[in-house]
Amino acid sequence: MATQVGCVKSVFHVSTNSQIFHRESPLLPCRIGYTARVAHVPLVRKVSSNAIRVRCCSNNGRKSGVAVEKVEEIENSYTCVMKFGGSSVANAVRMREVANLILSFPEERPIIVLSAMGKTTNRLLLAGEKAVSCGVTNADSIDELSDIKDLHLRTVEELGVDRDVIAKHLEELEQLLKGIAMMKELTPRTQDYLVSFGECMSTRIFAAYLNKIGVKASQYDAFEIGFITTDDFTNADILEATYPAVAKRLHSDWVSDPAIPVITGFLGKARKSCAVTTLGRGGSDLTATTIGKALGLPEIQVWKDVDGVLTCDPNLCPQAEPVPFLTFDEAAELAYFGAQVLHPQSMRPAREGDIPVRVKNSYNPKAPGTLITKTRDMSKALLTSIVLKRNVTMLDIVSTRMLGQFGFLAKVFSIFEDLGISVDVVATSEVSISLTLDPSKLWSRELIQQELDYVVEELEKISVVNLLKNRSIISLIGNVQMSSLILEKAFQVLRTLGVTVQMISQGASKVNISLVVNDNEAEQCVRALHKTFFECEVSELENECISKNGSVPALS
Protein backbone atom coordinates (compact mmCIF):
# COMPACT_ATOMS: atom_id res chain seq x y z
CA MET A 1 0.00 0.00 0.00
CA ALA A 2 1.30 3.44 -0.85
CA THR A 3 1.89 5.67 2.12
CA GLN A 4 2.23 9.43 2.02
CA VAL A 5 4.34 11.12 4.60
CA GLY A 6 4.26 14.86 5.32
CA CYS A 7 7.87 15.95 5.36
CA VAL A 8 9.75 18.93 6.64
CA LYS A 9 10.77 19.92 3.13
CA SER A 10 8.81 17.72 0.76
CA VAL A 11 6.37 14.89 0.48
CA PHE A 12 7.45 11.39 -0.45
CA HIS A 13 5.28 8.65 -1.88
CA VAL A 14 6.00 5.00 -1.47
CA SER A 15 4.76 2.48 -3.92
CA THR A 16 4.64 -1.17 -3.04
CA ASN A 17 7.26 -2.23 -5.56
CA SER A 18 9.91 0.37 -4.70
CA GLN A 19 12.83 -1.09 -2.90
CA ILE A 20 14.41 1.15 -0.31
CA PHE A 21 18.05 0.62 0.44
CA HIS A 22 19.40 0.48 3.94
CA ARG A 23 21.41 3.67 4.54
CA GLU A 24 21.71 3.95 8.31
CA SER A 25 20.50 2.71 11.62
CA PRO A 26 16.73 2.31 11.71
CA LEU A 27 16.53 4.03 15.05
CA LEU A 28 17.88 7.53 15.41
CA PRO A 29 17.30 10.22 17.99
CA CYS A 30 15.53 13.06 16.28
CA ARG A 31 15.23 16.77 16.27
CA ILE A 32 12.80 17.72 18.97
CA GLY A 33 12.51 14.69 21.11
CA TYR A 34 10.98 12.05 18.91
CA THR A 35 12.21 8.76 17.65
CA ALA A 36 11.15 7.38 14.33
CA ARG A 37 10.98 3.71 13.61
CA VAL A 38 10.85 3.41 9.88
CA ALA A 39 9.60 0.40 8.02
CA HIS A 40 12.21 0.17 5.29
CA VAL A 41 15.20 1.48 7.18
CA PRO A 42 16.17 4.55 5.15
CA LEU A 43 18.20 7.47 6.44
CA VAL A 44 16.05 9.40 8.86
CA ARG A 45 16.92 13.09 8.76
CA LYS A 46 14.65 15.04 11.04
CA VAL A 47 11.41 14.42 12.83
CA SER A 48 8.95 16.75 14.44
CA SER A 49 5.69 15.86 16.09
CA ASN A 50 3.94 15.35 12.78
CA ALA A 51 6.61 15.37 10.10
CA ILE A 52 9.52 13.28 8.99
CA ARG A 53 12.18 13.82 6.36
CA VAL A 54 13.93 10.84 4.91
CA ARG A 55 16.46 10.18 2.18
CA CYS A 56 16.09 6.95 0.29
CA CYS A 57 16.34 5.41 -3.16
CA SER A 58 14.03 3.28 -5.16
CA ASN A 59 15.44 0.37 -7.12
CA ASN A 60 15.56 2.41 -10.31
CA GLY A 61 17.84 4.92 -8.54
CA ARG A 62 15.30 7.72 -8.32
CA LYS A 63 14.22 9.28 -5.05
CA SER A 64 11.28 7.48 -3.68
CA GLY A 65 9.67 7.47 -0.32
CA VAL A 66 9.23 5.55 2.86
CA ALA A 67 6.52 4.07 4.90
CA VAL A 68 6.62 5.26 8.45
CA GLU A 69 5.61 2.48 10.75
CA LYS A 70 5.43 4.43 13.93
CA VAL A 71 6.52 7.76 15.36
CA GLU A 72 6.70 7.69 19.10
CA GLU A 73 7.65 10.25 21.68
CA ILE A 74 10.78 9.68 23.69
CA GLU A 75 12.35 11.54 26.55
CA ASN A 76 14.10 14.82 25.95
CA SER A 77 17.09 14.80 23.66
CA TYR A 78 19.62 17.54 22.82
CA THR A 79 18.78 20.86 21.19
CA CYS A 80 22.15 22.11 19.93
CA VAL A 81 25.88 21.56 19.90
CA MET A 82 28.09 24.33 21.31
CA LYS A 83 31.77 24.24 20.46
CA PHE A 84 34.23 26.39 22.42
CA GLY A 85 37.68 26.92 20.95
CA GLY A 86 41.00 27.14 22.78
CA SER A 87 40.72 30.90 23.29
CA SER A 88 37.29 30.49 24.91
CA VAL A 89 38.57 28.05 27.56
CA ALA A 90 42.11 29.41 27.96
CA ASN A 91 42.08 29.54 31.80
CA ALA A 92 39.90 29.17 34.90
CA VAL A 93 38.28 32.60 34.44
CA ARG A 94 37.32 31.75 30.87
CA MET A 95 35.99 28.30 31.85
CA ARG A 96 33.78 29.95 34.49
CA GLU A 97 32.50 32.43 31.92
CA VAL A 98 31.77 29.67 29.43
CA ALA A 99 29.87 27.72 32.11
CA ASN A 100 27.81 30.85 32.86
CA LEU A 101 27.23 31.38 29.17
CA ILE A 102 25.89 27.83 28.79
CA LEU A 103 23.65 28.34 31.82
CA SER A 104 22.34 31.59 30.34
CA PHE A 105 20.48 29.47 27.78
CA PRO A 106 18.24 27.46 30.13
CA GLU A 107 15.98 26.49 27.22
CA GLU A 108 18.84 24.63 25.52
CA ARG A 109 19.95 21.06 26.18
CA PRO A 110 23.38 21.37 24.62
CA ILE A 111 26.16 19.01 23.73
CA ILE A 112 29.46 20.73 24.51
CA VAL A 113 32.60 20.28 22.39
CA LEU A 114 35.85 21.71 23.70
CA SER A 115 39.29 22.35 22.26
CA ALA A 116 42.49 22.23 24.29
CA MET A 117 43.05 25.18 26.64
CA GLY A 118 44.63 28.25 25.01
CA LYS A 119 47.82 27.41 23.15
CA THR A 120 48.15 23.90 24.63
CA THR A 121 48.18 22.13 21.24
CA ASN A 122 51.08 24.29 20.02
CA ARG A 123 52.94 23.66 23.27
CA LEU A 124 52.44 19.91 23.02
CA LEU A 125 53.77 19.93 19.46
CA LEU A 126 56.80 21.94 20.51
CA ALA A 127 57.40 19.71 23.53
CA GLY A 128 57.32 16.67 21.23
CA GLU A 129 59.81 18.28 18.84
CA LYS A 130 62.17 19.11 21.70
CA ALA A 131 61.85 15.64 23.21
CA VAL A 132 63.23 14.11 20.02
CA SER A 133 66.63 15.67 20.61
CA CYS A 134 66.85 16.62 24.30
CA GLY A 135 67.80 13.23 25.80
CA VAL A 136 65.73 11.09 28.20
CA THR A 137 67.07 12.75 31.37
CA ASN A 138 66.02 16.21 30.18
CA ALA A 139 62.55 15.28 28.91
CA ASP A 140 60.77 16.08 32.19
CA SER A 141 62.21 19.60 32.24
CA ILE A 142 61.08 20.72 28.77
CA ASP A 143 59.70 24.27 29.24
CA GLU A 144 56.47 23.55 27.37
CA LEU A 145 55.73 20.55 29.62
CA SER A 146 56.14 22.77 32.70
CA ASP A 147 53.86 25.43 31.12
CA ILE A 148 51.19 22.81 30.39
CA LYS A 149 51.38 21.39 33.91
CA ASP A 150 51.23 24.86 35.47
CA LEU A 151 48.24 25.95 33.42
CA HIS A 152 46.18 22.82 34.04
CA LEU A 153 47.01 22.49 37.74
CA ARG A 154 46.36 26.21 38.31
CA THR A 155 43.03 25.87 36.52
CA VAL A 156 41.80 22.90 38.59
CA GLU A 157 42.86 24.70 41.74
CA GLU A 158 41.15 27.98 40.82
CA LEU A 159 37.98 26.17 39.79
CA GLY A 160 38.05 24.12 42.99
CA VAL A 161 37.87 20.73 41.29
CA ASP A 162 39.82 17.63 42.25
CA ARG A 163 43.27 17.57 40.62
CA ASP A 164 42.82 13.80 40.23
CA VAL A 165 40.70 14.53 37.13
CA ILE A 166 43.90 15.26 35.21
CA ALA A 167 46.70 13.85 37.44
CA LYS A 168 46.95 10.59 35.48
CA HIS A 169 47.06 12.42 32.15
CA LEU A 170 49.86 14.73 33.29
CA GLU A 171 51.87 11.75 34.50
CA GLU A 172 51.28 9.86 31.25
CA LEU A 173 52.21 12.92 29.22
CA GLU A 174 55.59 13.11 30.93
CA GLN A 175 56.15 9.39 30.34
CA LEU A 176 55.26 9.84 26.69
CA LEU A 177 57.79 12.66 26.25
CA LYS A 178 60.44 10.43 27.87
CA GLY A 179 59.49 7.69 25.43
CA ILE A 180 59.86 10.06 22.48
CA ALA A 181 63.25 11.17 23.86
CA MET A 182 64.33 7.56 24.14
CA MET A 183 63.21 6.65 20.63
CA LYS A 184 64.59 9.94 19.23
CA GLU A 185 61.65 10.09 16.85
CA LEU A 186 58.13 11.51 16.70
CA THR A 187 55.96 9.67 14.21
CA PRO A 188 52.68 11.26 13.05
CA ARG A 189 50.85 8.55 15.02
CA THR A 190 52.71 9.43 18.25
CA GLN A 191 52.25 13.13 17.53
CA ASP A 192 48.46 12.67 17.41
CA TYR A 193 48.50 10.73 20.66
CA LEU A 194 50.65 13.48 22.18
CA VAL A 195 48.36 16.38 21.21
CA SER A 196 45.25 14.45 22.30
CA PHE A 197 46.22 15.17 25.92
CA GLY A 198 45.15 18.80 25.42
CA GLU A 199 41.49 18.05 24.67
CA CYS A 200 41.40 15.07 27.08
CA MET A 201 42.39 17.37 29.94
CA SER A 202 40.31 20.47 29.09
CA THR A 203 37.10 18.42 28.85
CA ARG A 204 37.79 16.59 32.13
CA ILE A 205 38.35 19.84 33.97
CA PHE A 206 35.29 21.52 32.48
CA ALA A 207 32.93 18.57 33.09
CA ALA A 208 34.18 18.35 36.70
CA TYR A 209 33.54 22.08 37.13
CA LEU A 210 29.99 21.84 35.75
CA ASN A 211 29.28 18.99 38.18
CA LYS A 212 30.78 21.01 41.01
CA ILE A 213 28.38 23.90 40.37
CA GLY A 214 25.45 21.50 40.25
CA VAL A 215 25.05 21.03 36.51
CA LYS A 216 25.16 17.34 35.71
CA ALA A 217 27.78 16.71 33.01
CA SER A 218 29.63 13.68 31.58
CA GLN A 219 33.04 13.83 29.93
CA TYR A 220 33.58 11.86 26.70
CA ASP A 221 36.70 11.15 24.65
CA ALA A 222 35.54 11.32 21.01
CA PHE A 223 37.68 8.27 20.15
CA GLU A 224 35.67 6.20 22.66
CA ILE A 225 32.18 7.12 21.45
CA GLY A 226 32.32 6.33 17.77
CA PHE A 227 34.40 8.98 15.98
CA ILE A 228 35.92 6.62 13.41
CA THR A 229 38.47 8.08 11.01
CA THR A 230 40.91 7.12 8.32
CA ASP A 231 44.44 6.24 9.50
CA ASP A 232 45.82 9.52 8.08
CA PHE A 233 47.47 10.71 11.25
CA THR A 234 47.57 14.51 11.81
CA ASN A 235 44.86 15.06 9.18
CA ALA A 236 42.36 12.20 9.39
CA ASP A 237 38.98 12.13 7.66
CA ILE A 238 35.82 11.21 9.51
CA LEU A 239 34.17 8.05 8.16
CA GLU A 240 30.43 7.60 7.60
CA ALA A 241 30.18 4.97 10.35
CA THR A 242 30.74 7.80 12.83
CA TYR A 243 27.28 9.30 12.43
CA PRO A 244 25.09 6.40 13.58
CA ALA A 245 27.62 5.33 16.22
CA VAL A 246 27.85 8.77 17.84
CA ALA A 247 24.08 9.32 17.61
CA LYS A 248 23.35 5.97 19.19
CA ARG A 249 25.80 6.45 22.06
CA LEU A 250 24.82 10.01 22.96
CA HIS A 251 21.15 9.30 22.60
CA SER A 252 21.12 6.16 24.72
CA ASP A 253 23.25 7.78 27.42
CA TRP A 254 20.78 10.65 27.60
CA VAL A 255 17.84 8.29 27.86
CA SER A 256 19.45 6.21 30.63
CA ASP A 257 21.03 9.08 32.59
CA PRO A 258 20.53 12.64 31.31
CA ALA A 259 23.67 14.81 31.63
CA ILE A 260 25.36 17.46 29.49
CA PRO A 261 27.99 15.68 27.38
CA VAL A 262 31.38 17.45 27.31
CA ILE A 263 33.23 15.95 24.34
CA THR A 264 36.83 16.28 23.15
CA GLY A 265 37.03 18.14 19.85
CA PHE A 266 39.69 17.40 17.21
CA LEU A 267 40.13 13.68 18.00
CA GLY A 268 39.08 10.38 16.50
CA LYS A 269 40.01 6.71 16.36
CA ALA A 270 41.74 5.24 13.33
CA ARG A 271 39.64 2.53 11.68
CA LYS A 272 42.52 0.16 10.97
CA SER A 273 45.05 0.75 13.75
CA CYS A 274 42.53 1.87 16.41
CA ALA A 275 45.06 4.55 17.45
CA VAL A 276 44.05 8.12 18.36
CA THR A 277 43.92 10.43 15.32
CA THR A 278 43.49 14.19 14.91
CA LEU A 279 41.35 15.96 12.30
CA GLY A 280 43.87 18.65 11.30
CA ARG A 281 44.47 21.95 13.09
CA GLY A 282 41.26 23.61 14.22
CA GLY A 283 39.47 20.23 13.89
CA SER A 284 37.11 20.79 16.82
CA ASP A 285 34.83 22.73 14.46
CA LEU A 286 34.50 19.54 12.43
CA THR A 287 33.76 17.51 15.58
CA ALA A 288 30.91 19.92 16.35
CA THR A 289 29.34 19.82 12.89
CA THR A 290 29.69 16.02 12.78
CA ILE A 291 27.75 15.72 16.04
CA GLY A 292 25.18 18.20 14.70
CA LYS A 293 24.60 16.06 11.63
CA ALA A 294 24.68 12.76 13.54
CA LEU A 295 21.90 13.87 15.86
CA GLY A 296 20.02 16.03 13.34
CA LEU A 297 20.22 18.98 15.74
CA PRO A 298 18.48 22.27 14.87
CA GLU A 299 21.66 24.35 15.30
CA ILE A 300 25.43 24.13 15.60
CA GLN A 301 27.11 26.94 17.53
CA VAL A 302 30.82 27.60 17.18
CA TRP A 303 32.08 30.00 19.86
CA LYS A 304 35.31 31.89 19.11
CA ASP A 305 37.18 35.01 20.22
CA VAL A 306 35.86 37.20 17.38
CA ASP A 307 32.38 38.58 16.58
CA GLY A 308 31.79 35.96 13.88
CA VAL A 309 33.34 35.40 10.48
CA LEU A 310 34.88 38.74 9.53
CA THR A 311 35.41 40.48 6.21
CA CYS A 312 39.14 39.70 6.58
CA ASP A 313 41.63 38.29 9.09
CA PRO A 314 41.57 40.97 11.83
CA ASN A 315 45.32 40.54 12.33
CA LEU A 316 45.75 41.77 8.78
CA CYS A 317 42.92 44.31 8.61
CA PRO A 318 41.97 45.62 12.05
CA GLN A 319 38.94 47.31 10.43
CA ALA A 320 37.47 43.93 9.47
CA GLU A 321 33.74 43.70 10.23
CA PRO A 322 31.55 40.70 11.03
CA VAL A 323 29.67 39.15 8.11
CA PRO A 324 26.09 38.57 9.33
CA PHE A 325 25.12 35.84 6.85
CA LEU A 326 27.06 33.30 4.81
CA THR A 327 26.18 30.25 2.77
CA PHE A 328 27.84 26.89 3.46
CA ASP A 329 29.62 27.27 0.12
CA GLU A 330 31.03 30.68 1.00
CA ALA A 331 32.13 29.51 4.45
CA ALA A 332 33.74 26.36 3.04
CA GLU A 333 35.61 28.30 0.37
CA LEU A 334 36.76 30.89 2.89
CA ALA A 335 38.01 28.18 5.25
CA TYR A 336 39.63 26.17 2.49
CA PHE A 337 41.49 29.20 1.19
CA GLY A 338 43.03 29.87 4.57
CA ALA A 339 40.72 31.81 6.92
CA GLN A 340 41.76 30.33 10.23
CA VAL A 341 38.35 30.95 11.73
CA LEU A 342 36.80 27.68 10.48
CA HIS A 343 38.21 24.23 9.80
CA PRO A 344 38.22 23.60 6.01
CA GLN A 345 36.11 20.43 6.21
CA SER A 346 33.75 21.60 8.91
CA MET A 347 30.98 22.83 6.61
CA ARG A 348 30.52 19.44 4.93
CA PRO A 349 28.43 17.72 7.64
CA ALA A 350 26.43 20.90 8.26
CA ARG A 351 25.67 21.23 4.56
CA GLU A 352 24.77 17.55 4.25
CA GLY A 353 22.51 17.74 7.28
CA ASP A 354 21.24 21.21 6.29
CA ILE A 355 21.93 22.41 9.82
CA PRO A 356 22.56 26.13 10.39
CA VAL A 357 25.93 27.01 11.91
CA ARG A 358 26.20 30.10 14.10
CA VAL A 359 29.66 31.57 14.71
CA LYS A 360 29.62 33.56 17.96
CA ASN A 361 32.03 35.38 20.26
CA SER A 362 32.35 33.90 23.76
CA TYR A 363 33.97 37.17 24.87
CA ASN A 364 31.01 39.17 23.54
CA PRO A 365 27.95 36.87 23.53
CA LYS A 366 25.54 39.71 22.74
CA ALA A 367 27.09 40.24 19.30
CA PRO A 368 24.83 38.59 16.70
CA GLY A 369 27.70 36.65 15.08
CA THR A 370 27.50 34.98 11.67
CA LEU A 371 24.73 32.64 10.60
CA ILE A 372 25.76 30.09 7.98
CA THR A 373 22.98 28.43 6.02
CA LYS A 374 22.39 26.68 2.70
CA THR A 375 21.17 29.78 0.89
CA ARG A 376 20.90 33.49 1.54
CA ASP A 377 19.72 36.59 -0.26
CA MET A 378 22.59 37.43 -2.60
CA SER A 379 20.82 40.27 -4.41
CA LYS A 380 22.66 42.93 -2.40
CA ALA A 381 25.90 41.03 -1.95
CA LEU A 382 29.10 41.95 -3.74
CA LEU A 383 32.08 40.78 -1.73
CA THR A 384 31.74 38.85 1.53
CA SER A 385 35.29 38.36 2.69
CA ILE A 386 38.91 38.53 1.54
CA VAL A 387 41.21 35.65 2.45
CA LEU A 388 44.96 35.39 2.15
CA LYS A 389 46.89 32.12 1.85
CA ARG A 390 50.62 32.77 2.08
CA ASN A 391 53.69 30.80 1.12
CA VAL A 392 52.14 28.97 -1.79
CA THR A 393 54.12 27.21 -4.51
CA MET A 394 53.04 27.83 -8.10
CA LEU A 395 53.89 25.76 -11.15
CA ASP A 396 53.81 26.97 -14.77
CA ILE A 397 53.64 23.90 -16.98
CA VAL A 398 53.95 24.30 -20.76
CA SER A 399 53.34 21.31 -23.00
CA THR A 400 56.16 20.14 -25.26
CA ARG A 401 53.33 18.98 -27.52
CA MET A 402 54.38 15.35 -27.38
CA LEU A 403 50.81 14.64 -26.30
CA GLY A 404 47.52 15.93 -27.60
CA GLN A 405 45.86 18.60 -25.49
CA PHE A 406 43.48 16.27 -23.65
CA GLY A 407 46.22 13.74 -23.00
CA PHE A 408 48.39 16.52 -21.65
CA LEU A 409 45.89 17.66 -18.99
CA ALA A 410 45.14 14.09 -17.96
CA LYS A 411 48.81 13.24 -17.62
CA VAL A 412 49.61 16.34 -15.58
CA PHE A 413 46.82 15.69 -13.10
CA SER A 414 47.57 11.98 -12.85
CA ILE A 415 51.07 12.93 -11.64
CA PHE A 416 49.55 14.93 -8.79
CA GLU A 417 47.12 12.12 -8.06
CA ASP A 418 49.92 9.57 -7.86
CA LEU A 419 51.82 11.76 -5.41
CA GLY A 420 48.72 12.56 -3.36
CA ILE A 421 49.23 16.30 -3.72
CA SER A 422 46.19 18.56 -3.87
CA VAL A 423 46.04 21.43 -6.28
CA ASP A 424 44.39 24.66 -5.14
CA VAL A 425 44.02 27.08 -8.03
CA VAL A 426 44.27 26.18 -11.70
CA ALA A 427 44.31 28.23 -14.90
CA THR A 428 44.75 26.60 -18.30
CA SER A 429 45.31 27.57 -21.89
CA GLU A 430 45.53 25.23 -24.86
CA VAL A 431 49.10 24.20 -24.16
CA SER A 432 49.87 25.41 -20.65
CA ILE A 433 48.67 25.01 -17.11
CA SER A 434 49.40 27.25 -14.16
CA LEU A 435 48.52 25.86 -10.76
CA THR A 436 49.22 26.27 -7.07
CA LEU A 437 49.90 23.41 -4.68
CA ASP A 438 48.09 22.97 -1.40
CA PRO A 439 50.72 23.71 1.25
CA SER A 440 48.88 21.65 3.89
CA LYS A 441 49.96 18.51 2.02
CA LEU A 442 53.54 19.69 1.95
CA TRP A 443 53.63 19.61 5.73
CA SER A 444 57.06 18.39 6.68
CA ARG A 445 59.89 20.73 5.67
CA GLU A 446 62.24 17.99 4.51
CA LEU A 447 59.57 16.45 2.34
CA ILE A 448 58.67 19.67 0.55
CA GLN A 449 61.79 19.87 -1.55
CA GLN A 450 61.89 16.13 -2.13
CA GLU A 451 58.26 16.06 -3.25
CA LEU A 452 58.61 19.15 -5.40
CA ASP A 453 61.75 17.79 -7.07
CA TYR A 454 59.89 14.60 -7.89
CA VAL A 455 56.84 16.45 -9.24
CA VAL A 456 59.04 18.59 -11.46
CA GLU A 457 61.04 15.56 -12.66
CA GLU A 458 57.84 13.74 -13.65
CA LEU A 459 56.30 16.82 -15.31
CA GLU A 460 59.47 17.55 -17.27
CA LYS A 461 58.95 14.30 -19.17
CA ILE A 462 56.06 15.97 -20.99
CA SER A 463 56.52 19.70 -20.48
CA VAL A 464 58.70 22.65 -19.62
CA VAL A 465 58.19 23.45 -15.94
CA ASN A 466 58.76 26.68 -14.10
CA LEU A 467 58.51 26.37 -10.32
CA LEU A 468 57.69 29.64 -8.55
CA LYS A 469 57.89 29.77 -4.77
CA ASN A 470 56.80 32.44 -2.27
CA ARG A 471 53.47 33.23 -3.86
CA SER A 472 50.18 34.10 -2.14
CA ILE A 473 46.59 33.39 -3.08
CA ILE A 474 44.16 36.24 -2.46
CA SER A 475 40.64 34.84 -2.51
CA LEU A 476 37.75 37.18 -3.10
CA ILE A 477 34.73 35.37 -1.65
CA GLY A 478 31.38 36.78 -2.68
CA ASN A 479 28.77 37.02 -5.36
CA VAL A 480 30.50 35.78 -8.47
CA GLN A 481 27.39 36.79 -10.44
CA MET A 482 28.98 40.22 -10.03
CA SER A 483 32.41 39.09 -11.11
CA SER A 484 32.93 41.89 -13.64
CA LEU A 485 32.34 44.54 -11.01
CA ILE A 486 34.48 42.70 -8.43
CA LEU A 487 37.32 42.32 -10.93
CA GLU A 488 37.06 45.89 -12.12
CA LYS A 489 37.38 47.24 -8.60
CA ALA A 490 40.08 44.74 -7.63
CA PHE A 491 42.23 45.42 -10.68
CA GLN A 492 41.93 49.18 -10.20
CA VAL A 493 43.40 48.70 -6.71
CA LEU A 494 46.15 46.37 -7.88
CA ARG A 495 47.08 48.63 -10.78
CA THR A 496 47.38 51.60 -8.42
CA LEU A 497 49.71 49.52 -6.26
CA GLY A 498 51.70 48.44 -9.33
CA VAL A 499 51.14 44.79 -8.54
CA THR A 500 51.18 42.17 -11.29
CA VAL A 501 48.65 39.38 -10.92
CA GLN A 502 50.33 36.12 -11.92
CA MET A 503 47.30 33.90 -12.10
CA ILE A 504 43.57 34.39 -11.86
CA SER A 505 40.93 31.73 -11.46
CA GLN A 506 37.18 32.00 -11.34
CA GLY A 507 36.01 28.50 -11.82
CA ALA A 508 33.18 26.22 -10.95
CA SER A 509 32.93 27.73 -7.50
CA LYS A 510 30.25 30.38 -7.71
CA VAL A 511 31.62 32.20 -4.71
CA ASN A 512 35.35 32.64 -5.18
CA ILE A 513 37.74 34.51 -7.43
CA SER A 514 41.40 33.70 -6.70
CA LEU A 515 44.35 35.92 -7.61
CA VAL A 516 47.98 34.87 -7.22
CA VAL A 517 50.58 37.54 -6.38
CA ASN A 518 54.06 37.62 -4.85
CA ASP A 519 54.19 36.91 -1.11
CA ASN A 520 55.92 40.20 -0.36
CA GLU A 521 53.13 42.22 -2.04
CA ALA A 522 50.18 40.25 -0.73
CA GLU A 523 49.46 41.89 2.62
CA GLN A 524 49.55 45.36 1.10
CA CYS A 525 47.13 44.19 -1.61
CA VAL A 526 44.71 42.67 0.89
CA ARG A 527 44.64 45.85 3.00
CA ALA A 528 44.02 48.01 -0.04
CA LEU A 529 41.35 45.67 -1.38
CA HIS A 530 39.66 45.60 2.02
CA LYS A 531 39.64 49.37 2.11
CA THR A 532 38.06 49.59 -1.31
CA PHE A 533 35.43 46.90 -0.84
CA PHE A 534 34.53 47.31 2.82
CA GLU A 535 35.70 50.65 4.14
CA CYS A 536 34.46 52.97 1.36
CA GLU A 537 30.95 54.03 0.52
CA VAL A 538 29.37 52.02 -2.28
CA SER A 539 28.90 54.31 -5.28
CA GLU A 540 25.47 54.95 -6.72
CA LEU A 541 26.48 53.20 -9.90
CA GLU A 542 27.49 50.09 -8.00
CA ASN A 543 24.31 50.17 -5.99
CA GLU A 544 22.33 50.27 -9.18
CA CYS A 545 24.37 47.40 -10.52
CA ILE A 546 23.89 45.35 -7.37
CA SER A 547 20.17 45.92 -7.35
CA LYS A 548 20.00 44.79 -10.97
CA ASN A 549 21.79 41.70 -9.72
CA GLY A 550 24.30 40.94 -12.33
CA SER A 551 24.41 43.85 -14.72
CA VAL A 552 27.76 45.56 -14.86
CA PRO A 553 28.28 49.31 -14.83
CA ALA A 554 30.33 50.99 -17.54
CA LEU A 555 33.99 51.52 -16.75
CA SER A 556 34.66 54.92 -15.20
Ligand SMILES: Nc1ncnc2c1ncn2[C@@H]1O[C@H](COP(=O)(O)OP(=O)(O)O)[C@@H](O)[C@H]1O
Ligand atom coordinates in the same frame (compact mmCIF):
# COMPACT_ATOMS: atom_id res chain seq x y z
N1 LIG B 1 37.93 35.99 8.22
C1 LIG B 1 38.14 35.81 9.53
N2 LIG B 1 37.13 36.00 10.40
C2 LIG B 1 37.31 35.82 11.72
N3 LIG B 1 38.47 35.43 12.28
C3 LIG B 1 39.52 35.21 11.47
C4 LIG B 1 39.40 35.38 10.06
N4 LIG B 1 40.60 35.08 9.52
C5 LIG B 1 41.42 34.73 10.51
N5 LIG B 1 40.78 34.81 11.71
C6 LIG B 1 41.39 34.47 13.01
O1 LIG B 1 40.77 33.30 13.50
C7 LIG B 1 40.70 33.38 14.92
C8 LIG B 1 39.60 32.47 15.42
O2 LIG B 1 39.84 31.14 15.00
P1 LIG B 1 40.46 30.09 16.01
O3 LIG B 1 41.70 30.63 16.60
O4 LIG B 1 40.55 28.77 15.34
O5 LIG B 1 39.33 30.11 17.09
P2 LIG B 1 39.09 29.07 18.26
O6 LIG B 1 40.42 28.61 18.77
O7 LIG B 1 38.35 29.90 19.27
O8 LIG B 1 38.26 28.00 17.66
C9 LIG B 1 40.46 34.82 15.22
O9 LIG B 1 40.97 35.18 16.48
C10 LIG B 1 41.17 35.54 14.08
O10 LIG B 1 42.42 36.01 14.50
Ligand SMILES: N[C@@H](CC(=O)OP(=O)(O)O)C(=O)O
Ligand atom coordinates in the same frame (compact mmCIF):
# COMPACT_ATOMS: atom_id res chain seq x y z
N1 LIG C 1 43.33 22.15 19.76
C1 LIG C 1 43.34 21.89 18.35
C2 LIG C 1 41.93 21.76 17.78
C3 LIG C 1 41.12 23.01 17.69
O1 LIG C 1 40.07 22.99 17.09
O2 LIG C 1 41.56 24.10 18.30
P1 LIG C 1 40.85 25.57 18.21
O3 LIG C 1 39.35 25.37 18.33
O4 LIG C 1 41.39 26.33 19.41
O5 LIG C 1 41.22 26.20 16.92
C4 LIG C 1 44.17 22.92 17.60
O6 LIG C 1 44.72 23.81 18.25
O7 LIG C 1 44.30 22.81 16.40
